[in-house]
Amino acid sequence: xxxxxxxxxxxxxxxxxxxxxxxxxxxxxxxxxxxxxxxxxxxxxxxxxxxxxxxxxxxxxxxxxxxxxxxxxxxxxxxxxxxxxxxxxxxxxxxxxxxxxxxxxxxxxxxxxxxxxxxxxxxxxxxxxxxxxxxxxxxxxxxxxxxxxxxxxxxxxxxxxxxxxxxxxxxxxxxxxxxxxxxxxxxxxxxxxxxxxxxxxxxxxxxxxxxxxxxxxxxxxxxxxxxxxxxxxxxxxxxxxxxxxxxxxxxxxxxxxxxxxxxxxxxxxxxxxxxxxxxxxxxxxxxxxxxxxxxxxxxxxxxxxxxxxxxxxxxxxxxxxxxxxxxxxxxxxxxxxxxxxxxxxxxxxxxxxxxxxxxxxxxxxxxxxxxxxxxxxxxxxxxxxxxxxxxxxxxxxxxxxxxxxxxxxxxxxxxxxxxxxxxxxxxxxxxxxxxxxxxxxxxxxxxxxxxxxxxxxxxxxxxxxxxxxxxxxxxxxxxxxxxxxxxxxxxxxxxxxxxxxxxxxxxxxxxxxxxxxxxxxxxxxxxxxxxxxxxxxxxxxxxxxxxxxxxxxxxxxxxxxxxxxxxxxxxxxxxxxxxxxxxxxxxxxxxxxxxxxxxxxxxxxxxxxxxxxxx
Numbered sequence: 001x002x003x004x005x006x007x008x009x010x011x012x013x014x015x016x017x018x019x020x021x022x023x024x025x026x027x028x029x030x031x032x033x034x035x036x037x038x039x040x041x042x043x044x045x046x047x048x049x050x051x052x053x054x055x056x057x058x059x060x061x062x063x064x065x066x067x068x069x070x071x072x073x074x075x076x077x078x079x080x081x082x083x084x085x086x087x088x089x090x091x092x093x094x095x096x097x098x099x100x101x102x103x104x105x106x107x108x109x110x111x112x113x114x115x116x117x118x119x120x121x122x123x124x125x126x127x128x129x130x131x132x133x134x135x136x137x138x139x140x141x142x143x144x145x146x147x148x149x150x151x152x153x154x155x156x157x158x159x160x161x162x163x164x165x166x167x168x169x170x171x172x173x174x175x176x177x178x179x180x181x182x183x184x185x186x187x188x189x190x191x192x193x194x195x196x197x198x199x200x201x202x203x204x205x206x207x208x209x210x211x212x213x214x215x216x217x218x219x220x221x222x223x224x225x226x227x228x229x230x231x232x233x234x235x236x237x238x239x240x241x242x243x244x245x246x247x248x249x250x251x252x253x254x255x256x257x258x259x260x261x262x263x264x265x266x267x268x269x270x271x272x273x274x275x276x277x278x279x280x281x282x283x284x285x286x287x288x289x290x291x292x293x294x295x296x297x298x299x300x301x302x303x304x305x306x307x308x309x310x311x312x313x314x315x316x317x318x319x320x321x322x323x324x325x326x327x328x329x330x331x332x333x334x335x336x337x338x339x340x341x342x343x344x345x346x347x348x349x350x351x352x353x354x355x356x357x358x359x360x361x362x363x364x365x366x367x368x369x370x371x372x373x374x375x376x377x378x379x380x381x382x383x384x385x386x387x388x389x390x391x392x393x394x395x396x397x398x399x400x401x402x403x404x405x406x407x408x409x410x411x412x413x414x415x416x417x418x419x420x421x422x423x424x425x426x427x428x429x430x431x432x433x434x435x436x437x438x439x440x441x442x443x444x445x446x447x448x449x450x451x452x453x454x455x456x457x458x459x460x461x462x463x464x465x466x467x468x469x470x471x472x473x474x475x476x477x478x479x480x481x482x483x484x485x486x487x488x489x490x491x492x493x494x495x496x497x498x499x500x501x502x503x504x505x506x507x508x509x510x511x512x513x514x515x516x517x518x519x520x521x522x523x524x525x526x527x528x529x530x531x532x533x534x535x536x537x538x539x540x541x542x543x544x545x546x547x548x549x550x551x552x553x554x555x556x557x558x559x560x561x562x563x564x565x566x567x568x569x570x571x572x573x574x575x576x577x578x579x580x581x582x583x584x585x586x587x588x589x590x591x592x593x594x595x596x597x598x599x600x601x602x603x604x605x606x607x608x609x610x611x612x613x614x615x
Contacts, residue, residue, distance in 0.1 A: 003029045015041065031047055164177075294324065
């Protein structure tokens with residue numbers, strides 16, 4: 001990973017090389033190894049992450065190194081900047097060599113992107129697998145073509161300023177372009193108060209900066225024409241017969257192995273490994289891929305609570321590490337506080353409701369000392385989420401459905417039936433109440449009640465045998481999380497990799513029926529037999545051992561009100577007097593008082609952002 005930027009000035013004015021260098025000079029990138037290229041109103045720039053690996057040229061780095069890429073074809077016909085990695089390279093190279101009629105060989109991923117664009121043009125993204133964000137300049141068509149991967153693992157932002165468009169993968173970089181203001185987007189702020197994040201995947205928290213949504217491309221021509229379109233959609237595959245369950249389970253296991261192998265490379269690599277099933281399974285797969293080199297190449301990192309008796313992550317994660325014969329480092333989380341180090345140069349790039357960024361930053365810093373990438377088990381929960389029995393009736397043959405249900409009855413937790421969720425909710429009007437303390441200026445541009453209804457319906461839009469998984473995987477929460485922990489946001493030179501968010505894994509998982517294979521993640525426990533300790537395989541899904549607001553918050557209600565009152569421009573978003581009158585102190589930062597964490601987070605962010613700008 002690294003920072004990249006593409007600037008197209010439709011007036012034809014030359015792009016300032018020094019501006020490119022300034023924009024990509026962001027932590028944790030190595031500006032001394034930045035590469036820039038300009039020609040006739042177009043400018044491309046890329047800077048790799050700081051790394052202990054010796055990299056002679058950013059375009060020739062190893063596949064497992066964290067780096068950004070820039071490449072220009074002979075004669076300047078094409079230019080490309082890229083962040084990320086491609087999967088299933090052998091199949092892609094075979095298809096390209098057959099169609100283009102030339103040998104491609106062992107070229108870096110950026111060259112494969114360029115060859116894919118040469119072969120398939122603006123349809124190229126649909127032929128790629130992996131985690132990627134890239135921009136291709138096509139001199140003949142005079143257009144800038146940009147694409148973001150299927151699930152939005154890699155960020156991609158853009159802004160139009162006068163006659164220019166600036167596109168980049170680091171929000172802080174795009175914000176550096178002259179003429180872009182720090183004005184927040186009222187619609188995005190309103191969403192954060194209601195849902196904890198901006199629910200429109202095309203918006204950022206800044207009014208003048210947009211996102212390219214996951215699975216979308218952006219095309220901007222030198223004439224100023226501009227369009228964003230989808231190139232892929234998550235669709236449920238056909239259901240399988242009971243006779244084919246064994247094949248489907250085997251296919252899921254093989255897809256997960258390939259996804260891990262593509263993300264491990266030759267190592268070294270870290271894994272964020274709790275004692276839970278998902279991350280432990282990823283660690284076991286990675287150890288299997290690395291074979292005898294695993295004890296040196298693979299290292300686990302785990303956050304634990306040493307003063308909370310209910311937290312057993314140190315115990316279970318250590319069992320897994322011992323079984324896999326890999327080293328493990330534990331980071332004690334007890335002493336961290338909400339918004340730690342936001343006033344010390346580690347302010348998130350945009351307002352967020354994730355107040356514990358310091359804990360992840362420290363885990364990633366440890367992982368970066370070991371290698372350039374770190375695996376995570378995020379995604380196992382939504383991918384293997386079983387749909388309730390009632391929601392599957394009419395979508396799955398009844399006898400097959402009941403047979404799977406009966407098989408699952410002995411699981412803990414037991415298969416969901418869905419009776420309660422199907423009954424009329426007499427409290428619905430109360431549950432959709434929006435915070436009474438939203439400020440009038442915000443409400444003039446943001447219809448909170450209508451927005452709540454719209455998003456609630458959207459989150460349950462899919463119907464089918466695996467509707468619970470489909471709706472969860474499609475939720476904007478996931479790309480928001482990817483962006484929060486991206487190296488460009490965290491300021492740590494290590495790339496997060498998510499094997500469960502692999503198109504091949506998702507397709508194989510969605511073929512599995514909810515009953516019995518997704519109840520208690522039966523399929524994963526089956527695949528991991530003999531690879532993980534029995535204690536982990538038999539461990540039920542456990543909730544968080546702590547209530548974060550009680551361990552890390554330690555904010556008095558009066559301190560929260562004071563933080564709101566002291567925040568610049570907060571009156572645009574929060575009526576502090578109503579906040580103080582309406583919110584019950586014991587519910588602060590909990591689900592019982594919707595939006596209070598978001599309000600205080602925004603206040604803290606605004607205060608520290610203003611202080612950083614002033615200095």
